[in-house]
Amino acid sequence: MDKESGLILFLVLLLCHKGNTQSHNSCPYTCQCFTSVQILCADERMTSLPMNTSRQVKDFIVIKSAVAYLFPRTLEESPQLAKLIFLNNALRSVNSQAFEHLTELQELEISGNPWLEHLYLGTFSKQGNLTKLLLNFNRFKTVLPGMFDSLKQLETLQLKGNIISDLPPFLLLNLHNLRVLDLSQNKLEDVKGETFSGPTRLEILKINNNLISNLTSDTFHNISQLIELHLEGNKISKLVDNIFFVLTELKVLNLRGNLLTTFSDKVFGFEASNLKELNLKGNRLTELSSLSSLTSLTDLILCSNELSDLPEDLFRNVTALENVDLSENQLTLLPATIFNDLFRIKAIHLHKNNLSKVDAKLFEDQVLIQQLYLSDNQLETLPLGLLDPFVLQHTVRLHGNPWKCDCHMWYLHDWVLRNNQDVEMVDRMFCASPSFLRRRPVVSIDKDQLVCQVSKDDTPDLSSCSLQLSNDTVIINCKVDKCSPLTVKVQFQEDDRNVTEHILKNEPQCSNETMIEIPVQ
Template sequence: MSKPWAALLLVLVQIRCGRGCPGPCQCFSAATVVCADDAMTALPLNISAQVRELIVVASGLTHLDGCSFRESLRLSKLVFLNGQVRSVSGDAFERLPELRELEISGNPWLTLQVQAFGSLPNLTRLMLNHNKMGALDSRIFDSLQKLEMLQLKGNSLLSLPDRPFHRLHNLQELDLSFNQIGSVPSDVFQNNSLLRVLSLQANMIPELPAGIFAHLDLLEELNLRGNRIRNLSADVFPHSLQKLVLKKNDLAQLQPSLFHTLLHLTYLDLSQNQLSEVPANLFQNLISLKKLDLSENRITTLPGTVFKGLFGVKAIHLQKNNLSSLEEGLLTDQHDVEQLYLSMNHLRRVPYGFFDDLDFQSLVQLHGNPWHCDCGIQYLSHWIRNNLRNVEDVTQVYCQAPEFIRGHSLVSVDEERLVCGQNSSSSHTNVTEIPAEGHDGVHCSLRDVKGQATIQCKLTKCTGVKFQAIFEFGDGSESERVVSQEWPAPAGCSNGTT
């Protein structure tokens, strides 16, 4: 289609669907009107009776009151987004009896009168995000008995009033994240027995009162990320939980029975805490668990049975801890693991057969550990070479020791060099000078590092070098194995002899 015809068609669509469309707005559907004009200080008058959704973005409106809607409308959805709304009066929505969804978000320093939502008994969804309200009146939501979803994110709330949600018997989703709430009353959710999703993320809560979730028998998701929680009582979480996020708190230890009743839990995030150890039976009854995140803690060791019985787990994240060793049999029940992250720890080796229970589809992280590339790492080296696709950043799995291969990628080191000598337990390095016959410009030395012998030569003149080694047995007889290699003088060399 040519551009002129396309433009004409667009105009016709706007004329047909937007007949009677308010001046500063766009109407590409008979049911939806979108107004985006920072010069608009009042809502348009000629909104069609067919309109069900009115969306106002970045307008100059500062107040919503009884005069904002000068005619009764059959709106089911109303949105004020990223504007300048400062206040909402008690009669602001009296002409919108059919409203089901209301959002007023991104309007700085919003003030709500107590009866602001008093004329909206049919409202099921209310979003009041990033308005910096600072405080709530305990009666503000009393009339919203059909409300199913309430969002109050980013409003600089320092605390919650006395039982602000006690009349919201049908509430299923509540988001109080990104505020500054320092404490929560134990009965704050007492009448919200249908609640399924609750977020208290990014607040300043130091502890959870006993019984705070006692009445939430249907709660499936609980997000407590980014608070200051130090301790958790064993009976604090409802049995119905499927997803629990405790990331970025101040947890230093956990009671062994903390999660024992969470038989339906599929996702558990304990990352970015202060944990140095994990009780052996902490995850004992988590038979439904799919993802476990323990990353960015201070864990030094893990009990060999800590993951026992987690047959369905798909992801175990242990990166950025202080693990220096791993118990044999740690992964015995983890046949279906798809992600095993062990990077950025203090591991030097893994037990023989450690990864044998993993499926071919597993993705393993091993980089960022000080791998000791001697005979004790032969199993890991062999496993990596046979499972290159399963190791993330495989070329970044470096050897920290012995000294002569420090900084080398493990997969680049010949497996024949992964040996332990008789003196491998000693850290002493023996150095013996080797005379270079006929070449005063060549200085060589034999270095014995933990039983591994290497020869290093340094040229002080421009000269070619021929190296020949004959191996002898302990009785002095020569071996048939002879190594010979010759290197010519570097190109451009002219001040020496060969």
């Protein structure tokens, strides 16, 4: 735990036990005894540990004290301790024999000591029963070879928030039961394969927020049972082929915040069928190859990269996919069949790209979708039927696009009106054109206002029509070939951009000439 969360945890602990705090004759002065087996000492004036601790105590917690040194005999009268926690103290030195008598210890934390720069070899030599060791947010610059050799039952090892720049080879050789390793927020520059030799049952490995710049296929040698691998916040710019090949049980791979520009489809080898979550957010990816070997993948995070296009077969065989995040890239178009056969998808995030159009059948297989974010793109309209396949309650975001509110928007306009409860921030979905509708919310516009301006190429033959102006009256005289109804709309835009519209309908009269007189306002 970090400084803040650790302090909060113990404050909560204090509150929870406030009503149950017991007064024991053996409770040390300035400390609190919640029960006969649990002591908390939190006194900023305390410079040494109390010596009159009961032999019944199992959990001994010291936070925010002025204790600076742990000597060989400091804890010799408490061999029964199972949990010992030093959090946010002023420790400067821990003698190599300070814990020699604590052979029953199962959990040990020495965290949040800004002046503690190293531990001596042999410090944990008698802790064969230790399962959890937390050494976070100190000032450790290195870890000595053999430091953890005696901890054969250790399951959790945390060294985050130090300034460790190098790890010795075979550091974890004897940690066969290790499940969680956290080396985040250090200054590691390289990690060699020998470092992780030994812990074959490792489940979670965190090496985030360091300065690791490269990984090799040997890096993960002998930790084939790894379930989670966290490499976020480093400087990894390249992934060699088959680097994750041995990690056949891997379910979560987090590479967020590195410097990757691309990687081969051979990175995962052919044994990556158990991977369920792949996080590549915040890299520099410009291209991707097929992810077809990730047949169990459910969550794919590719946001905040530099992708401008995607291969058509990117998700081939990735039929378990449920959530895909492609937001905050530079995508301009998507292959029409890119989401084909992905029937389990629940969320597709495409916001903050440069999409100018999408294919009408892009989401035809996503009947179970619950989230579709298309906001903040360059879309002017959506094709007929695009949103019709969705059968479940869903959330759609469409704001932040330059919607063109003309006759081509009839489908989207109708859909938004019918499903406005499903459109988030629908009041921020504005028309960008034509000018007389600019900045108007789409939901505030009548369908009759969605008209298309006739371009020169589309202008019908009006040679049979004539215009005459008489005072304040415009006379339109058109000859028609057959009896047919005729509707004429005239719109007047005033200086304040207010628009008044006049609609005149002519019922068939079966004469070969129809004259309509429109008064000019």
